[in-house]
Amino acid sequence: MVKLETHDLNIWFGPAHVIKQVNVEIQANEILSVIGPSNSGKTTFLRTLNRLNDLSANYKISGKVELERKDIYAFDVELLRRKIGMVFALPLPLPLSIFENVAYGVRVTGIKNKKKLNEKVESALRQGYLWEEVKDRLDESAFKLSGGQQQRLCIARTLAVEPEIVLFDEPCSGLDPISTAKVEDAMVELKKKYTIVLVTNNVKQAARVGDRTAFFLSGELIEIDKTDRIFTAPRDKRTDGYVRGKFG
Amino acid sequence: MRNPYRTQKIAFFLLLLATLLIVVPVGLIVVIIIQKGLPAINWQFLSDIPRQGMRAGGIFPAIVGTLYLVTGAIIFALPIGLLTAIYLSEYSKDNTLTRLIRLAIVNLAGVPSVVYGLFGLALFVIFFKFGASILSGSLTLGIMILPVIITASREALESVPHSFREVSLSLGASKWQTIRHIVLPNAIPGILTGTILGLGRAAGETAPILFTVAAFYLPQLPDSIFDQVMALPYHLYVISTQVPNVNEKVRYGTAFVLLALVLCMNLIAVIIRSKFRKKKKW
Numbered sequence: 154m155v156k157l158e159t160h161d162l163n164i165w166f167g168p169a170h171v172i173k174q175v176n177v178e179i180q181a182n183e184i185l186s187v188i189g190p191s192n193s194g195k196t197t198f199l200r201t202l203n204r205l206n207d208l209s210a211n212y213k214i215s216g217k218v219e220l221e222r223k224d225i226y227a228f229d230v231e232l233l234r235r236k237i238g239m240v241f242a243l244p245l246p247l248p249l250s251i252f253e254n255v256a257y258g259v260r261v262t263g264i265k266n267k268k269k270l271n272e273k274v275e276s277a278l279r280q281g282y283l284w285e286e287v288k289d290r291l292d293e294s295a296f297k298l299s300g301g302q303q304q305r306l307c308i309a310r311t312l313a314v315e316p317e318i319v320l321f322d323e324p325c326s327g328l329d330p331i332s333t334a335k336v337e338d339a340m341v342e343l344k345k346k347y348t349i350v351l352v353t354n355n356v357k358q359a360a361r362v363g364d365r366t367a368f369f370l371s372g373e374l375i376e377i378d379k380t381d382r383i384f385t386a387p388r389d390k391r392t393d394g395y396v397r398g399k400f401g
Numbered sequence: 402m403r404n405p406y407r408t409q410k411i412a413f414f415l416l417l418l419a420t421l422l423i424v425v426p427v428g429l430i431v432v433i434i435i436q437k438g439l440p441a442i443n444w445q446f447l448s449d450i451p452r453q454g455m456r457a458g459g460i461f462p463a464i465v466g467t468l469y470l471v472t473g474a475i476i477f478a479l480p481i482g483l484l485t486a487i488y489l490s491e492y493s494k495d496n497t498l499t500r501l502i503r504l505a506i507v508n509l510a511g512v513p514s515v516v517y518g519l520f521g522l523a524l525f526v527i528f529f530k531f532g533a534s535i536l537s538g539s540l541t542l543g544i545m546i547l548p549v550i551i552t553a554s555r556e557a558l559e560s561v562p563h564s565f566r567e568v569s570l571s572l573g574a575s576k577w578q579t580i581r582h583i584v585l586p587n588a589i590p591g592i593l594t595g596t597i598l599g600l601g602r603a604a605g606e607t608a609p610i611l612f613t614v615a616a617f618y619l620p621q622l623p624d625s626i627f628d629q630v631m632a633l634p635y636h637l638y639v640i641s642t643q644v645p646n647v648n649e650k651v652r653y654g655t656a657f658v659l660l661a662l663v664l665c666m667n668l669i670a671v672i673i674r675s676k677f678r679k680k681k682k683w
Contacts, residue, residue, distance in 0.1 A: 231575050234573045241564070241571075248565070258573055261569075262573065
């Protein structure tokens with residue numbers, strides 16, 4: 154089933170044409186890795202999907218993005234962002250306690266019931282593989298956690314809202330290999346329930362976790378295919394060059 | 402031959418000298434006021450009404466009047482200033498209207514205080530018929546400190562990292578929820594500091610209250626916001642220039658109380674700021 158798709162997507166920031174004529178279909182319950190060198194438009198592409206780019210001045214979009222065949226601009230933006238969660242490149246805890254960080258997205262939907270909040274927070278922290286490490290210190294500031302823990306907290310926070318799609322924007326760029334492995338494990342596990350789009354600068358990470366991989370270069374989608382194929386027999390020689398580390 | 406090392410030493414010395422010159426007047430003001438004013442301070446001076454044509458007795462009505470005026474100014478200026486700052490920092494786009502508002506704020510800050518006094522007289526005292534009253538004086542002082550509060554609040558709001566807003570929005574919070582739950586709580590120290598500094602200024606100004614509220618001699622406390630009151634800065638002006646043969650002790654005592662009040666406010670601002678800075682987590 155196609156979960157999320159773009160049709161002739163073009164994006165400009167002022168005069169800069171950042172995304173050029175991109176057509177992508179993202180299947181339900183897959184991990185789509187998006188790779189490409191810096192400034193290839195990966196992150197812009199990701200932030201288009203949950204309309205976070207709308208915050209930027211000079212942002213212009215043409216073409217269509219559809220969530221389950223419905224234009225994302227036909228949704229209430231708050232509802233859309235609850236359906237399409239996002240984990241940012243750097244761990245970005247809010248200046249709140251561990252508990253309140255995870256509860257935040259639930260609270261803003263109007264749920265105040267303490268028992269219900271507790272349940273949701275625990276379930277989200279378990280899904281983020283963090284519960285065991287923080288269950289006795291939920292009231293501490295989230296900034297007291299290590300970087301890797303903070304990033305898993307951010308994942309749990311995103312999951313607490315119960316999204317359908319989770320966008321990961323280079324989620325491991327600030328993490329050590331062991332934390333990275335934990336986050337990757339979490340992502341593979343999450344695939345069962347969620348659809349995942351993973352932007353990464355780490356080609357090997359794409360190879361490890363992605364069902365399919367999309368290669369972006371200078372705002373163009375060069376190639377999208379099964380991850381195996383992208384890494385073993387890509388059709389475009391620029392893809393080949395990039396995944397073999399010849400440039401980028 | 403010129404010795405660059407010596408040149409540097411001389412330059413450093415000049416810079417240090419210039420910096421120290423800033424400290425000297427402040428220090429002298431404080432020292433002289435304390436030295437001459439402190440002996441006048443006793444319980445009677447603080448709690449009694451002025452007697453013998455303000456040559457003896459206390460300054461209690463003036464202290465109360467100033468506190469009323471400052472409170473009135475904050476009730477008026479903080480909500481309007483804060484809402485303006487939120488609008489400018491969170492909602493407004495860069496267009497002609499916004500630029501006009503910003504220009505207005507800058508100019509508001511540059512208007513001489515006596516002009517505020519005349520403006521308050523024309524608008525509140527005469528046009529709105531509030532008369533010379535606490536209400537008129539508070540409103541006039543409130544308008545005077547608006548730019549301080551707006552500017553400080555805006556800076557405080559804008560210093561909250563943009564990423565917090567993005568995170569909050571990405572979790573499905575509305576713009577207002579983001580402002581209410583994430584931006585405002587983290588901007589409060591800056592807003593409070595700015596507000597208190599504004600109040601310090603309001604407490605010390607004479608000109609804006611001259612025509613709008615301040616009573617020459619009124620040895621009783623006000624019954625309502627439509628009454629006149631005495632106020633410390635104006636009282637100080639009166640006993641220093643308008644009433645002959647006032648003991649120097651009384652004058653410097655009054656100055657001491659006013660200075661202490663303003664310095665206390667600034668001190669509170671400093672404490673709030675440093676306390677929150679320690680707690681700041683990003």
